[in-house]
Every structure is written in structure tokens, then in C-alpha cells.
């Protein structure tokens with residue numbers, strides 16, 4: 122247990138203080154207790170938390186329409202919800218899924234990375250780092266029930282889970298497609314992918330910005346199961362039951378043993394990584410690429 126405790130992410134207090142401040146700016150992070158489960162069911166504007174099974178599993182539903190982009194406000198609310206679950210001894214596992222049709226998450230919110238100032242980019246990147254660290258090192262069993270499209274930052278989120286279930290639908294593509302936007306996946310995105318599918322497959326997937334359809338995602342090991350859309354959540358709960366049959370302390374220490382070195386690489390250079398991001402994203406050429414990509418997304422509609 123000691124290792125798991127030591128692994129808790131530094132700067133947590135700092136981000137949470139920031140989160141509460143942002144929450145205040147949003148009009149308070151509201152945790153509306155409701156239903157027969159009392160305080161165990163709660164919701165903020167963008168994250169719903171519902172009881173999953175036998176009171177020890179929670180289902181977190183991402184609800185940031187239209188596409189669950191990972192905006193700063195969303196990240197803040199998600200991190201507060203996750204912390205609540207981590208601190209509640211009753212919960213041993215969390216299923217993460219989407220409340221938005223056909224999209225698990227569109228990844229990082231492009232509007233947070235385009236046309237803003239360096240201070241904003243730094244604040245945003247710190248929250249993205251925190252999301253990854255908190256999820257990657259979570260003591261909880263995390264199962265991603267990926268019920269839709271899952272590019273870039275959405276894929277990163279899914280990759281931090283212990284198990285990934287993908288819906289068998291043409292919309293459900295998954296991968297780190299950063300190069301298609303003219304940007305580069307940071308080293309810790311890359312590390313997470315390499316830890317999941319291996320070096321060669323990652324090299325190809327990253328350079329080509331591949332978004333894998335379900336059968337290929339399964340074949341390359343990016344997801345563990347592909348099931349019909351209406352069975353994603355039930356499959357996630359059934360896989361969860363299997364993982365919860367393992368004693369927590371042994372599973373948590375094993376998870377820490379597997380992931381600590383990867384997380385430490387970022388922890389040791391968080392500030393440098395933020396500065397790297399700020400200078401990269403502020404470049405005129407990168408801003409231009411983002412602008413073109415955003416315009417393409419808009420044109421797709423019209």
C-alpha cells in the first residue's frame with residue numbers, strides 16, 4: 122500500500138485549489154445529491170456520476186455536448202469528480218463513458234489551444250497533465266466504455282484505463298491523430314500508446330495519425346473488446362466484476378509497478394513540459410494549422 126500512497130500525484134492540492142476557484146467562477150461546483158443513492162449519485166454541469174454495481178462501482182458519464190471536447194471547465198469538473206470517487210472508500214472501480222451520442226470524446230478542446238495567450242495555454246496544459254496523471258495512476262479499476270469516436274486526447278483518456286471496450290460502429294474510431302492536425306503528440310501520450318500496443322505499431326500509428334476502426338483497434342491491441350453498441354456498458358460492468366475479484370492491494374501495487382516509471386518521466390519535468398507546450402502551440406505555423414483544422418470541421422457541416 123505504501124507504494125500506492127507514495128505515488129499520489131504531486132501538485133494535486135494546487136490544481137484542486139485552482140479547480141475550486143474555477144468552480145466558483147462557474148457558479149460553484151454543484152454536487153447535487155439525488156435519487157435513492159443519496160450522496161453517491163452526483164453531478165456537475167459536465168460530468169454525471171451514477172452508481173454502477175453493488176455500490177462499489179461508479180459510472181462517470183462525460184456530458185460536454187456536442188462532442189465532449191476536453192475544455193478547461195470540463196477537465197476541472199472531471200478532476201473534482203474523480204477525486205471524490207478516489208476518496209470514497211466504498212468505490213473500487215469506475216466505468217468512464219459518454220453521454221453524448223456517437224462521440225466518446227473529441228479530445229482536447231481546440232478552442233483552448235487556438236488564439237489564446239501563453240498564460241491560458243500554460244493553465245490548460247497543466248490541467249491536461251493532471252488529468253493524465255490522476256487517471257494513469259488511479260488506484261481504482263478504470264474501464265473505458267467507448268461508445269463513439271475517440272480521437273487524440275479522447276484516446277489518451279481511454280488509454281489510461283485498465284480495460285477498453287469499444288462499440289462496434291463505423292463512428293467508433295480511435296487513435297492518436299495529432300499529426301493530421303499538424304501537431305505532435307507529446308512524449309507522455311506516445312509513452313502511453315507504446316505501453317499499450319508496442320513500439321512498432323505506435324510508430325506507425327503516430328506518424329500516420331491513424332484512427333483505427335473497431336476491428337483494427339482490436340487487432341492492434343488498442344482496445345480489449347469490441348461489442349455491439351447497446352452492450353458496451355453491460356460488458357464494461359461484467360469486465361469490471363472480473364477485475365474486482367482481485368484483492369485491491371495486490372492489484373494496485375502491480376498497477377503502480379507497471380506504470381510508475383512512465384508517470385515519473387512527466388512528473389520530473391512537468392514545468393518544462395508546460396513551457397514546451399506553450400512555445401510549440403504559440404508558433405504562428407501551429408496556430409495556422411489549428412485554424413485550418415477548425416475551419417475544416419466547420420465546413421464539414423455546410
Ligand SMILES: CC/C=C\C/C=C\C/C=C\C=C\CC(=O)SCCNC(=O)CCNC(=O)[C@H](O)C(C)(C)COP(=O)(O)OP(=O)(O)OC[C@H]1O[C@@H](n2cnc3c(N)ncnc32)[C@H](O)[C@@H]1OP(=O)(O)O
Nearest residue numbers: 190227228229230231232270272273274305307398401418
Ligand atoms: C514538440 C512537441 C511539444 C509539445 C507538444 C505540443 C503539442 C501537442 C498538442 C496538443 C495535443 C492535442 C491532442 C488533441 O486532443 S487535439 C484534438 C483532436 N481532435 C480531433 O481531431 C477531433 C475533431 N473532431 C471531429 O473529428 C468530429 O468533431 C467528431 C468525429 C469528434 C464528431 O463529429 P460530429 O460530426 O458529430 O461533430 P462535428 O460537427 O464535427 O462537431 C460539432 C462541433 O464540435 C466542434 N468540435 C469538434 N471537435 C472539437 C474539438 N476537439 N475541440 C473543440 N471543438 C470541437 C466542431 O467544430 C463543431 O463546432 P460548431 O458546431 O461548428 O461550432
